[in-house]
Amino acid sequence: MSFIAHIRQSDNEVQTVKDHLLEVQALAEKYGEPIGMKHLCGLAGLLHDFGKYSQEFLHYIHAAVYHPKDAPKRGSVDHSTAGAKLLYTLLHTKDMTPSKALVAEVVGNAIISHHSYLHDFLTPELESKYLTRVRDKPLHEFDQMKENFFENVMNENELDQYIEKATQELLPFIQSVPMKDTEKQFMFVTKFVFSALIDADRTNTRLFEEDETPLNPDHKALFETYYERLHEKIMAFQNHPNANTPINRLRSKMSEQCEAAAVKKSGIYTLSIPTGGGKTLASLRYGLKHALIHHKKRIIYVVPYTTIIEQNAEEVRSILKDTENILEHHSNVILDDDDNDEHLDGTMTEKQKLKLAKDNWDAPIIFTTMVQFLNVFYAKGSRNIRRLHHLSEAIIVFDEVQKVPVKCISLFNEALNFLKNNCKSSILLCTATQPALDFVQNKLEMKTDAEIVENLTDVVDAFKRVEIIDKATDRAVLTSDLVSFIDQQLERVQSVLVVLNTKKVVKTLYEELQQNRGDDTKIYHLSTSMCAAHRNDILSKLRQDLDNNIPVICISTQLIEAGVDISFDCVIRSLAGLDSIAQAAGRCNRHGEKDMQEVYVIDHQEEQLKHLKEIEIGKQITRRILIDMKRNQNEHGGNILSPQVMERYFQELYLAFANDLNYFIPALKKDMMELLTAPKNEFSYVQAYRSKYSAEVPLFITNSYRTAAEHFHVIDNVTTSVIVPYEHGGKELITELSGNISMEDLGCIMRYAQHYTINLYKYELDLVMKNNGLVSFFDGKIYALAEGAYSNEFGFDVEGDSSDEVYMF
Template sequence: MYIAHVRETDKAKQTLKDHLLGASRIAEAHGAKLGLKHVAGLAGVLHDLGKFSDEFQDYLDKAVFHPELAEKKRGQVDHSTAGGKLLFGMLHNKENTFHEKLLAEIVGNAIISHHSNLQDYISPTIESNFLKRVLEKDLAEYGLAVERFFQEVVPKAEFTEYVTKAVEEIKQFTDNSPTQSFFLTKYIFSCLIDADRTDTRMFEEQAQEEERIQHRPLFEHYYQKLMNHLTSLKESSEAKQPINVLRSAMSDQCESFAKRPSGIYTLSIPTGGGKTLASLRYALKHAQEYEKQRIIYVVPFTTIIEQNAQEVRGILEDNENILEHHSNVIEEEYSESEFGDEQEDGMITKKERLKLARDNWDSPIIFTTLVQFLNVFYAKGNRNTRRLHNLSHSVLIFDEVQKVPTKCVSLFNEALNFLKKSAHCSILLCTATQPSLENVKHGLLKERDGEIVPNLTEVSEAFKRVEIINKTAKPMTNEELAEWIRAEATSWGSTLVILNTKSAVKNLYEKLKGGPLPVFHLSTSMCAAHRKEQLNEIRTLLQEGTPFICVTTQLIEAGIDVSFKCVIRSLAGLDSIAQAAGRCNRHGEDRLRYVYVIDHAEEKLSKLKEIEAGKWIAGNIFANFKKKAEKYEGNLLSQAAMREYFLYYYNRMDAELNYYVSKVDKEMTKLLMFHAKENSYVTHFQKKNGTAFPLLLNGSYKTAADHFRVIDQHTTSVIVPYGDGRDIIAQLNSDEWVDDLGKVLREAQQYTVNLYSQEIDQLKKENALVMHLDGMVYELKESWYHDKYGVDLKGEGGMEFTSW
């Protein structure tokens, strides 16, 4: 009996045959969504072929049952190369067709990489990691493993027939473009990773395959719940107010638009126009019309997730099927061993169970961040890639889409184009400040006449509730700003101050606290649960009409439903100023209120290129507005002003749009071969070797993933001692069995803060971090979390809450 896994709890064995067929069956179901059933199934059935070797079987037996005799360390026995080698040997010879070779390259890469990252077909060192594994590497018992595979799992003739079906699927699917080849490879890789981990988890938990959610009846039920809620709004005493009439009309337009075929559309509802519910109405209606399986909200900041998810849950009355995905709680190490195998090798320890935990975005409604969305396509780590196949057949709603990081614009556009063209998705870009993503080199394939709100100029004018006051003539220090606010805030009422840097925000908060008015501080240094509690207090004061001050960064600008009497915004991009204005007089409580734009004298923006560029362009538009206001329809936040802003912004930042990787002096779009006609690495290879490059694909997938970071600096999630965060870390670190680790990890997201590497290093030096499960989970010690600031690098925290 050949073994794939041994369960730690009772030493039960999963046969290799059962695992390969089980993983193949699950992968088939994932692949079938794009007509790639046999392509994905092929990856599943071959991925652990190398475990048929005597070397692996002997190693596993000793490691589990006789550890004192074990000679090999974890990950030292290569079991992932053999399956890729078999395919390459069968399908990549002179007599093989183009599509047979393509199948060998795509599926072969997924197989050999299933414990690491997709390999480079050619690397910056002009070598092919892929060829080294599938062609050059000598596996001592390779022939024996293949022979046992055909004896135990599937007869050779039946396997050959299966491969033929996979080749036909590749023919039908591919347009032979390098761009599509990357996404196709990534998709098959996703199917394999999820299938492998799911089958292993089911064995570990002694679970049966779960019944699939019936999406259509569920979405019909949700739709009825939403319509009942909207009907109740129409029957309220405020329904006939002009703004509410407009909100209702735009919601109706979303309903009508949902009958159009899937595509990439824009929903440019002004701030406060009911975007969340209008887009949900579109999504639920479209999902029923076109058999979509999932609705995914993608937002720039975790604060929007918390608010929007809470609002949607309240209306749909469902907690179980709505997932909030903020960040990865677990740190995964990607130090690939010599053999390309990471740590999993058949022994399912508690640490391994954390990695197997269900984390694959299989919920019907998901709220996640832009960082997590981009990581699915481009970041290293199987936990990210595992989710990709579940994006297919979805309605994706991008809230505040203007917040796509500039360096990721091309990558973002290409991912959406793939989802539209090949993965049967419909995409809605929601914001009051639409960026011109179609007018760049790797342009977004928006639909013509794709704006849902037809009369934007009139709607924007009807929603005008603020006047922008330009106070940028003389830069203002925090001391001057604090003095001005102290003098005026009582007469202004509730006052929101938004600055560009966390240090400036904290410094201003220190200067304002202790004054006559309550002062709040909001920051990404606080965990989600902490921010939520602060926002609840803020909303209570807003409802009571109590004057107070809130000092924060741009995290409050996108999607947070609060309405202040006065807003002060440090000069930044015009889109940021517009979003800040959306937090003032949001629901038209007063006829007109003021948003003051200042030039902050103390913010250091040299490392914040996007904010610096946006500030410069917005400053120019402010200057032009003084001379010729009619050019902008007399409104600094008009559609005309926003179009001009983004035109200049993307033109100025053109060199930054393609994610430049300095360490290899190449843009990521070229590493991934997006629309590239030729690859300089291939040219060098041919000169160096005097022969043609032997592969069809020549992307540097591993190199690209190794260097991809949505945020410039790497961040690590740390669970903080706030509220239930203590209980969660106790569960993760306990020796007791935890039935649903995936659920615990999802709960933990509410109590995590993402910290930069230098912050982690500082906390380690101060002995402020506790590492659990071999460094996979970080816990912050009690005194390093402050009730006002969140993570406190000075260690002067302590969670004793006072009144103000």
């Protein structure tokens, strides 16, 4: 008898359980082999659909496809418990050895979770969701499943040998860390195995459904071509008439230092090129050379804002002359909140298409955001963690790394340490304002000679193009005062950029300037209430006006600061963290095209920051530093943007947030790190379990993966991605979603949709729904604004004090 895993929708072709298990096993092995997890990941693939070897599931899938009116309820047949139960009965009962029991726990959790998210080994209620499934849940055809598996796929002796190989792979991961860090290591290993299983399962199912064969692209050959094209670009720069200006000579020198550093072994390095120093080109030079020397699979750029993604990706595409292999991943346009999607087995539903759509980061060069990177490791949802294994054997470039949210510092550091120590990845931390990531308790494991730029203090001094003028410690200003001050600046310069901390004051200033301005000066407004395509159109018009010496004023939130390649004669920055002021200064006289220009720091009285704690604390620390430097002009060498001042700023910031650095969860009165690493202290769930039951937890791993994921949000107020009807592109996209779409086309559409999305807070989403301004697709998995709910002037417009600092999707 042929047991069935899937039936293709287009032609009713059958994929047997045997074929599916062996094909997923092969893919999972491929994902795990480079870092020594071939059999651990392969074991998960081999047993994940073991439960489909039952008459019950065979009847279920037949009925679902051929007799849908009489079919059992979707998801009524549990097929994801059996494989983990097999491992538990073989390895975790009598005569068990700890190492094999650990294999049962690591791999078993991945298997029972492959239609949802990793389960808690121990919950806050002192229950084990893992044991509830693998030990306590009865499966009445379990013996028949074993018989069918051993007869068709692999006999008992072969499985024992395979498990032994998996066990031998797990031991080095345990032995490579101190005893106190073993639970942390189990957490990362389990998540890696889970990632490999999710991607292998969905990839194989998609390939079967689309009747395709897997591709094995040669990224090495592609990187060689890229490197040649980059070299051609560098030669063109050296022959440019402006190549010998002081700043361009400095840029060239730092770029050469990046190439020289690429020969060093994999590790964590810093690239502290000053703002406007050519980080994108220099880091690409490092990445391509390092990939070729050390056989890396991909280069991943992680940035704080979507604005930088489009700009940097376009710059890289232009240099490498490739539009197909460079992936931009801005946001999760598709909602991924199903706790269990096992009900999707059977016929190919719209939700099934979304689940299988290819968005797994297997491209050679990827641009994504800090939110998406952190979500891969810590957020709930299989769509996020599916991408984790692709971070191995990679070069990961963090652009503007100082924008890591303070509460996520420890989580960020631990993820990078795992990637460096266990996944053969190289990390490059790029910014003009390096955060003190080794100053916190959960330190980043970085050597003292990690900086690539030589004589950094001298380079910062040589790169100085602006004077920071402190007006913030004199008095606070109103919007009307700011209008007058802008007018004064326009009497001497052609262009002014004003960066404020909240969208509300940005809009207010923009509207007031519009009322008092003649036709000779162009006024622009920027915020993340506009979709990426909208912002890019504005930036394009702005650059054109700047090139043509047309007087311009740009009023923007923080989004313009991080990496946007644009230059103004004068910048006015509302008082905030010192790193933000440094980034704003990078938009003034960016290429040293003029003599020293001014950046004014003001204190805007009308900004409401009570709900924006990180900005408010950063503002207070910067104020103290400004006052100290006003009292003593030689303090810190007299340069407010020096590396020494930045180190002081970040150390004071992290001290101010000492209780938040490990992601404190008020509802549980615990840190996220505690849930993920399960320390055996007096306040732990393990100790509470002992006290309640007068017994030990019958498990080796006691982490609370799902509870942690349910409480993890990079931004405090969860937002929802919504597609907007901006211009022809957005409107056409929404129209396409109304039609019948294949999985292959859906993946392309979702990538394109990222340029036409904004992120709405819940109260904003509720308001739009109330006013009938929202349409939904794929059973509410994708949202779009109706026409009329989006403005070509302000984008989505709802009153409220919010900062673009939190919009990093």
